[in-house]
Amino acid sequence: MNVTIPQIDWATIGPPLLLVVWATVLLLIDLFIANKRTTAYLALLGLAASAAVAVPFWGAQPRLSFAGMARIDDTAIVIDWILALITAITVLFSIDYLKRQSIEMGEYYSLLLFTTAGMMMMAHGSNLIVLFLSLEWVSIGLYVLAGFAYPRIRSEEAAMKYLLYGAFAAGFLIYGIALVYGTTGSTDLTTIATILEDNAALRTSPVLLIGVGLLIIGFGYKISMVPFHMWTPDVYEGSPTPVSAYMSTATKAAGFAALLRVVQIALPGLIETWQLPLALLAALTMVIGNVAAVVQNNIKRMLAYSAIAHAGFILCALVAIRQAGAVESFLYYILAYSLTNLGAFAVVIALEQAGEERFDIADLAGMGWRQPLLGMAMAIFMLSLAGVPPLAGFFAKWLVFQVAYQAGYWWLALIGLLSSVISAFYYLRIIVNMYMRERTEPVRSFTTSPMLIGVGFAALLVVLQGFLTSPVLDLVGQTLTAGR
């Protein structure tokens, strides 16, 4: 019997692989490190290495390996880089937070790295099975991270809720995969596309359409798309704040990356079928997310609804995926949104003291004057989220609405723009409280140098990304040619 061992191109999973190895090593050496700050810095080192390992493959031809299960192309690399950046900033935010909350444990950083590696795998997967496995991998990491402040009942609750909803999502996803496999006979994204192209009858098969619907629902949970968003506010509220920040940005980026792969590579042939429903869901997500955010008094919940709303904005780019520039605007938006949202959570982190939750918007009163740098950064983040030029958030919105308009969905762009106005209302509330209200007993806030570095870095990038729109677009624009 001849067993041929296939040639394995390890490079196709280079960045996640390196991160996994490093996280394992870190888990071991952490045993001998007393100062957990060192562990954090080592984690940063691992992230840098993981981002660096992809550099030689930038701009090269897409490569497939593991029997076509994994791929490396420019889209994957850009997402790897975004994820590494998000995780690095999260690490910076966590260092002092963990200590203040007396939950300082080295495992935290390894967990973050493991989870990030799983997310990177979602971008590298070119097979539904890989997408499913990496999604579950990410989820397990996040269940633990959400419950990391486990003596705190809210944190446990958040972990529990996330687990339950995650199980639902997994169910939908695996069932969807089964149906797609059942009709097309493949789980490979490219093969599915070819089969759909060759077989017109298949394109209207109800079983396949149900399968696709279930896939979208499964990913919909992960990216907090309405109506599968219910878990988001509770989980963000209960999780340790750096974890909320991480979830609202990294998880979303990864979930969207996987969804992008599916609609862009496997399902372009079905675009007539899924485009309109997805557009309607995008509209609903924008409107419901923004309207619900207006009435929140809890900053974390407000940011959670804002995260839901932004999922809607990003979906606009997916709806228009056929248009030139759609993938670019999609990646541009994810980068802008991630940097901004991470920064926004930083303020919540700064307000949170051991055992005391300071999540009320009124707790921000006067903070802009007491913490000038943090306040200025927060004002920049809020204005960027609202879409005020010349910040990154504005350019991001302009790009996605423009491609949506080009795709013929002018009403989607209009709904998006009008819901931006609603969003301005609650983003302004934060600024109003920081700068225009005072209170007699101001709430103490904690800013330490790692955190200020993280916030300042994010704020600088948010401003720069706006002015340097062209280079950033060129960077992510290479993925256009590599996309298929």
Added chain:
Amino acid sequence: MQSFLLSLIVWLPLVGALVLLFIPGLSDRTAKRLALVWSLAVFVVSLPLVPGLGFYNASEPGLQLVERVPWIARFGVDYHLAIDGIALWLVLLTTFLTPITILSTFDSVHTRVRSFEAFMLALETGMLGVFLAQDLFLFYIFWEFTLVPMYFLIGIWGGSRRIYATVKFFLYTFAASVLMLLAIIALYVLWGRNSFSLPDMVAAIQSGQFVLDQNLARWLFLAFFAAFAVKVPLWPFHSWLPDAHTEAPTAGSVILAGVLLKLGGYGFIRFNLQLFPEASRYFAFAIGVLAVIGIIYGAWIAYAQTDIKKLVAYSSVSHLGFVMLGIFALNPIGIHGAILQMVNHGLSTGALFLIVGMIYERRHTREIDAFGGLWKVMPVYTGMSLLIIMSSIGLPALNGFVGEATIMFGTLSSQVLGWEFAAFGLLGVILSAVYLLWMFRRVMMGDVNQATEKMRDATRLEIAMLVPVIALIILIGLYPTPFFQAMDQSVTALANGLAPVVATR
């Protein structure tokens, strides 16, 4: 070689703002002086634009001092600045009023001074950018950016209801502007040239290379209209203005009335008239009606005010109705008048807010009944006030008369508006005389009462603020020719572009 004069004018204030924010250990006093010197430097840098000094050529109808480099090449966005006769006086008005406004903060701003001055300078950059941008996308960026400093100026340094006023201001203008953004996206996509260049687009429309569907053009006109009408503010889109004005600190009100409201009128001329000539013709009558309602309504409500600042705020609603009439007369003379009247309103109403601010600093009230007999205790102040009020009413030999009269001629000879509109306009002039003189009589004339007898006359600082404005008020009133001459070629060219649609009545 490209000139970079316009870039220098636009960005210099922002650099000043950053300097103010980030120089450590700046005292409040030094911050004010630095801001003043900086804004004066911007004014000096903008002076070469004055016709006859060699940089701006008044006999050239097209864009001058063009600066154009690709910015976001993939989507055809250019960094494109240029100036012509339509923008010229508004740019100079901005650079002229900003130092005066900053001077007014010497007496009135006492808290968080550095931030205040930084926001003032940042605002100047935004406003200048709006007037000079020739790329639709770049224009939109500057347009929205002006909201941010103004939002903070009202929200942090404003009166007791400042938060309500500032959020209302922001949301009103933001909401209206996003419709414009959608229209800009639509124009970009429909044109299909991967370019946001305004002059190129206008040329394509005039030469028939870029034909918009009539219905669609009207919708797009309305989207731009929303953004500009709120900014002007045209009745019934004005309700944010009295709140913003009343709550804003003096300097904020001056710059709001002086320059910010001009962005709307400028937008109508530059975008609506040029991009959608047919739709402009189609909607001109309706807009004229709204303008007339605004003229009468603003005057009527102003008359009912007991707060001087509110009175001035509502007078703006009335006065800017004239500007709208001039624009939508759709003939050269009306547009000439509209542009000059925008400058006039900037000077007169800006100065009115300054004089209101001066007595507010002394008494911390703006109720008309709290004053009386100021003429006897503050003769210099009252004299200057009288002149400014007269200019606002439109007394011959002062600037307001020239602007209003030109607009009246334009309206009368207009093929779309006509004498009825001019008649209502005239009624508005009479009403403005009524409420302003009535206010003047109650505040400045009559007996000195106990509360007013110790009021100090205008200080040297205050005289220094008002004298340059008054000088211009008189200059424009007596000799407006150079002001018209500088804009004549550009306005005529623009009106010629409208001629085909207007003639087909």
